[in-house]
Amino acid sequence: MSNNNASSSSVAVAQKAVKQLRLEAKIRRINVSQAATDLKNFCLQNAHKDPLLVGVPSSDNPFRPPKSCGLL
Amino acid sequence: IAYLLTHPSSICAFLKMACQGLAKGETTNTLKAESESLKAKLEEERAKLHDVELHQVAEKIDALGQFVMKTRRTLKGHGNKVLCMDWCRDKRRIVSSSQDGKVIVWDAYTTNKEHAVTMPCTWVMACAYAPSGCAVACGGLDNKCSVYPLSLDKNENLAAKKKSVAMHTNYLSSCSFTNSDMQILTSSGDGTCALWDVESGQLLQSFHGHSADVLSLDLAPSETGNTFVSGGCDKKANVWDMRSGQNVQSFETHESDINNVKYYPSGDAFATGSDDATCRLYDLRADREVAIYSKDSIIFGASSVDFSLSGRLLFAGYNDYTINVWDVLKGTRVAILFGHENRVSTVRVSPDGTAFCSGSWDNTLRIWA
Numbered sequence: 001m002s003n004n005n006a007s008s009s010s011v012a013v014a015q016k017a018v019k020q021l022r023l024e025a026k027i028r029r030i031n032v033s034q035a036a037t038d039l040k041n042f043c044l045q046n047a048h049k050d051p052l053l054v055g056v057p058s059s060d061n062p063f064r065p066p067k068s069c070g071l072l
Numbered sequence: 073i074a075y076l077l078t079h080p081s082s083i084c085a086f087l088k089m090a091c092q093g094l095a096k097g098e099t100t101n102t103l104k105a106e107s108e109s110l111k112a113k114l115e116e117e118r119a120k121l122h123d124v125e126l127h128q129v130a131e132k133i134d135a136l137g138q139f140v141m142k143t144r145r146t147l148k149g150h151g152n153k154v155l156c157m158d159w160c161r162d163k164r165r166i167v168s169s170s171q172d173g174k175v176i177v178w179d180a181y182t183t184n185k186e187h188a189v190t191m192p193c194t195w196v197m198a199c200a201y202a203p204s205g206c207a208v209a210c211g212g213l214d215n216k217c218s219v220y221p222l223s224l225d226k227n228e229n230l231a232a233k234k235k236s237v238a239m240h241t242n243y244l245s246s247c248s249f250t251n252s253d254m255q256i257l258t259s260s261g262d263g264t265c266a267l268w269d270v271e272s273g274q275l276l277q278s279f280h281g282h283s284a285d286v287l288s289l290d291l292a293p294s295e296t297g298n299t300f301v302s303g304g305c306d307k308k309a310n311v312w313d314m315r316s317g318q319n320v321q322s323f324e325t326h327e328s329d330i331n332n333v334k335y336y337p338s339g340d341a342f343a344t345g346s347d348d349a350t351c352r353l354y355d356l357r358a359d360r361e362v363a364i365y366s367k368d369s370i371i372f373g374a375s376s377v378d379f380s381l382s383g384r385l386l387f388a389g390y391n392d393y394t395i396n397v398w399d400v401l402k403g404t405r406v407a408i409l410f411g412h413e414n415r416v417s418t419v420r421v422s423p424d425g426t427a428f429c430s431g432s433w434d435n436t437l438r439i440w441a
Contacts, residue, residue: 029198032360035358039126
């Protein structure tokens with residue numbers, strides 16, 4: 001009987017794994033070319049708003065210049 | 073089937089099993105076989121759509137120029153390794169946590185410490201700022217996530233108002249408020265993630281599927297809906313539906329622990345940093361890995377990753393004390409930043425994208441711009 005319990009729990013684990021894989025296999029996917037193009041377009045469209053990418057004038061960046069009481 | 077037809081007794085046994093429920097008829101072996109064939113089918117389906125590489129699509133874009141990024145502020149005050157940090161939505165405050173149990177709130181513009189809390193445990197691996205800016209959450213070896221409301225009175229003892237929210241059965245590795253101060257998402261060394269109600273401490277949803285410690289999680293940008301991604305020691309990155317608890321997508325291409333996961337700003341992809349010394353980009357709609365950020369000269373694990381606002385740059389902190397900046401589309405490295413004197417444990421870009429902050433085992437945090 002204890003043998004039965006051990007095997008039924010490993011069956012349960014295996015059933016779960018199969019159920020999960022069936023779910024994942026069913027999802028709808030698009031081509032990498034389309035996905036990549038969308039990623040590229042998002043970057044390009046938002047590039048001008050990205051301060052670390054395009055840089056902003058020091059006067060607009062609160063972290064530049066360094067704070068005035070320096071090493072002295 | 074032929075065997076069954078020529079052996080009536082087996083037909084009876086078979087039908088008996090069928091009547092007792094299909095489950096009994098499936099042995100571990102048949103299920104394993106189906107598991108393997110489903111995995112192979114998944115790979116086949118994914119491969120069919122792999123018609124081009126991301127960097128090929130990006131060939132015609134101008135290369136990025138030289139980057140000049142320097143340390144603009146150094147936050148000193150932790151007595152031991154900095155393990156985690158988070159930005160406040162006001163773009164200037166930062167919360168950080170350390171191995172020595174201290175959690176500090178800083179004003180990054182002035183480098184002043186505004187609040188400090190001593191946790192009852194060491195290795196506070198996770199900390200997060202509440203969206204309102206009025207509280208912080210943290211936890212680590214105490215297996216809990218606690219919320220501390222931040223008082224305007226600097227002299228008030230923050231520990232007195234502490235609220236225990238999450239309870240795991242192993243260390244807390246990461247925590248994040250959802251879109252409000254009311255719910256917190258946690259990940260743990262116990263292999264699970266969980267969603268909690270802050271006010272009552274009630275467990276709202278738990279997420280099971282990782283087979284080892286979960287080290288990191290990130291919520292999808294609010295426009296894209298109720299999902300989050302997690303990564304862990306089982307080398308897997310899993311995407312979850314927050315409402316149902318269902319694991320909707322899973323990616324397993326890393327060769328070692330995934331230390332950090334972060335969504336791409338559009339919500340259509342996410343990046344990972346791993347002990348296998350690579351960072352990778354996974355696209356959710358193509359359902360596969362679409363880029364690897366690596367170099368032969370980089371042999372130490374990547375502990376933390378974050379994107380610039382447009383998603384074009386990926387900042388990654390490594391165990392070799394450096395921060396590498398990658399061109400996400402072309403797959404090339406555009407800068408190496410030196411400065412920390414020990415492992416970089418955490419890297420986060422500020423909410424308005426003007427700077428990023430790094431935390432390190434050298435006990436300091438640095439603001440770069």
